Amino acid sequence: MIGISSKFAVLNKLITRDLNKNTNTPTFPLYTKENIQEYLKNPYTYEKQLRNAVTYIYGASSHFRRIIAYFASLTDLAYVVSPYRIDPASANKKTVARNYRRVLNTMAAMSVRTQFPKILTVCLREDVFYGTLWVTSDNITIQQLPSDYCAISTIEGNVPNVSFDFSYFDSHGDSLPFYPAEFTAKYNAYRSDRQNKRWQELDAPNSFAIKCNNDILAYAVPPFAGILREIYDIEDYKALKLTKTALENYAMVVMTLETDEDGHWKLDYDKAKEFWRNLDAVLPEEVGSVLTPMPIDKISFERTHTGDTDNVAEAESNLFSAAGVSSLLFDNAKASANALVLSIKADQAITFGIVKSIEDMVNRFLWAQGYGKNFKVTFLDCSPFNRKEVGDMYIKACQYGLPFISMYAASQGLSQIEMDSMSFLENDVLNLPERFKPLESSATQSAGEGATDEGGAPMKDVDELSESGEQNREDA
Secondary structure, eight states: OOOHHHHHHHHOOOOOOOGGGOOOOOOOOOOOHHHHHHHHHOTTTTHHHHHHHHHHHHHHOHHHHHHHHHHHTSOOOOEEEEEOSOOTTTOOHHHHHHHHHHHHHHHHHHTHHHHHHHHHHHHHHHSEEEEEEEEOSSOEEEEEOOGGGEEEEEEETTEEEEEEETTHHHHOGGGGGGSOHHHHHHHHHHHHOTTTSSEEEOOTTTEEEEESSTTOOSSOOOTTGGGHHHHHHHHHHHHHHHHHHHHHTOEEEEEEOOBOTTSOBSSOHHHHHHHHHHHHHHSOTTEEEEEESSOOOOOOOOOOOTTOOOHHHHHHHHHHHHTTOOGGGTOGGGOOHHHHHHHHHHHHHHHHHHHHHHHHHHHHHHHTSGGGTTEEEEEOSOOTTTHHHHHHHHHHHHHTTOSOHHHHHHHTTOOHHHHHHHHIIIIIISOHHHHSOOOOOTTTSOTTSSOOSOOSSOOOOGGGOOHHHHHHHHHO
16 A cells, blocks of 8 residues: 555645545534633633634634634735845855745745635634644645644744644544654554653644744633624524514404493304404414403504614624624724724734744744755735735835835735746746837827927817816917
8 A cells, every 4th residue: 555655745635534434523512602601711621612612603603704704814925035144245146046946936835825824714713723744845735733632832943832642543543644654653652652652742843833822822712712602692682683573573353242231242152253263264373363352452562663773783793892803894884994994904913913923833944944044934914905005115115225026026916936937927938028018108208209399288178178167268
């Protein structure tokens, strides 16, 4: 049988499980509001339960998923590769250029824009992403490790290292071949000494942990665990609103069987009951009926509109407020442009904190490679919401001669390796600048080409003139 490392090198793909032998399926209990309140009282003791609860809510609540997706989208993961600890006076240009190209190829192999958003999502949802790298000559794939069997014990190069509970493979033995070779070797060590080798630290820099709340390393605290109760409030209010609406649509028909002065029925009781049964049989479900010997006042379940509020909308607004997010982002009824911009900038700081941790992880991996020790990767504080602002800042710096061309290109979605390749393709291969010349006009001509001594703007057509403009032309 071909080894898993050989299969990965040949097929360039990561196998995560064998579906024909899959005996483990994730299950999530239905958590109640009381469960959540109990877990939040002691997040250290209930770390696993809280993580499972937020994972369940992430799949069950569109509001919670939208908040996580919003924060994960507050960066476009634009990055630049720059020299690090290099003396420009003595550096060998050929060596720098060769190693620079290798670093760019490594970053391209990581597929930053497709793999790293998954790290962001897990960190925003669960607080910690535990991962390990599969590295080949042309591909670097990040494999997520099971969080319930991982912990942070040390920090190396400003990046938390992962300690793994190898008893995981006692019940998941079929999945062992789908982990790097390091796991097999350390699992064998655990089997020879189960007491002292249960928890073992994985090799850095290939294994790592990215934590959102990096000021609390002892345990995971989901960043938005505090809003789980508000999510349950929304569902409660929806149920109440549904019941209230049903009651408002309900009506009752009253059939009165009158009596005379002596208290005798004016109509035979059995005959009256027969009429009532005939009436009741043809009424819709929303309308009830009753036969009574006494008058009854009108029965109505319609709301009075006095002090009436939409509790569902209010609960949704409270949810976003509890998350620290402006509800205007998701409900544009009262949106203010300045308020939205300021709110997004404040939220972006949370996401960028995680991005800086990813940056440390990437640089630690690069510096462990011989070609990457004199380079570093810097992620820009750029997102789809501020791309124009950041781009304007970099282009202005370029106009003053500062070396920000790569930053400007990255902020506009063009990485350095793409910038080099596209420049080579368009200029040297396709010769596009010569093939696509703009039409000649006053905007493309120099001062001496076709210039006249007539000043002012071109004369407008008559239908473009205002009344005052027509009068000025007639007076001229």
